[in-house]
Each structure stands twice: as structure tokens, then as C-alpha cells.
Amino acid sequence: MSGSWCVAPAVILLVMAGTTACGGASDQTVSFCTDYGDAMHELVVAARNYADAPAEFATVYGATMDDLNRLRAGAPDERLRKAFDTASFTFTVFSEDRVRADFLTRADFSDNALVLACAEYGIDLSIV
Numbered sequence: 001m002s003g004s005w006c007v008a009p010a011v012i013l014l015v016m017a018g019t020t021a022c023g024g025a026s027d028q029t030v031s032f033c034t035d036y037g038d039a040m041h042e043l044v045v046a047a048r049n050y051a052d053a054p055a056e057f058a059t060v061y062g063a064t065m066d067d068l069n070r071l072r073a074g075a076p077d078e079r080l081r082k083a084f085d086t087a088s089f090t091f092t093v094f095s096e097d098r099v100r101a102d103f104l105t106r107a108d109f110s111d112n113a114l115v116l117a118c119a120e121y122g123i124d125l126s127i128v
Helices: 027-048 054-073 078-088 097-106 113-120
Strands: none
Touching: 027 054, 027 078, 027 097, 027 113, 054 078, 054 097, 078 113
């Protein structure tokens, strides 16, 4: 048999949390991770423009937080949900948009808990 084919018994198809039987990330995992990456990318872009458009940053931040609440509900497994919670904790630390935007412009997302968890599923997120 070719190595590119995934063979599963006709009666039993085992799907691990977050991965397909072939070992790749499930569609739900890919969607969850890429949606997070897209949301963070938009937020970082808005943060970089904070000095010129602070109201726009506030709007993007509010919409992103609403979207992240929806996104968390769709986490495909507990591992990704916990990584999401760890990554999101950062946003509870800052109470001012100016400080939040400054942090986001300097953040190294390669250390972000959810970016690392998604990478374990083979999904590379480039936030910036």
C-alpha cells in the first residue's frame, strides 16, 4: 500500500482528540487554530496603528474579544481550550488600550500557549 493512503477498518474508525485517523489535524482543529491566528493578526495590526487610530484599536479589540469568546466555545479538545485560556490570560492584565496595544506590538507569539499547542497538531500560526 502507498504511504499516502490512510487505511481504516470498515467497522471501526478511531479518531483521536483533535486529529484524524490519518494523523493530521482535524478540520475543526485547523479551523480553531487558524481563526485564532487570524484574530490575533488583526489585533496586532490594529495595535501597531494605535498611535494614529486609537479608537479603531478599541473597536478591533472589542470585536476580537467577542470573537474569541465564540471561538473558545468551539475548541475541539480540552488541551486546546486550556492553551487558549492561558494565552487569553494576558488580556486580563491590561486595563488601558494604550498599554495593551504597546504589549501587542512587542509580543513574541512564538511563546504563545495556543500557538505552541496548535504547532503540536502540525498547524503553524504566524501571528505577525
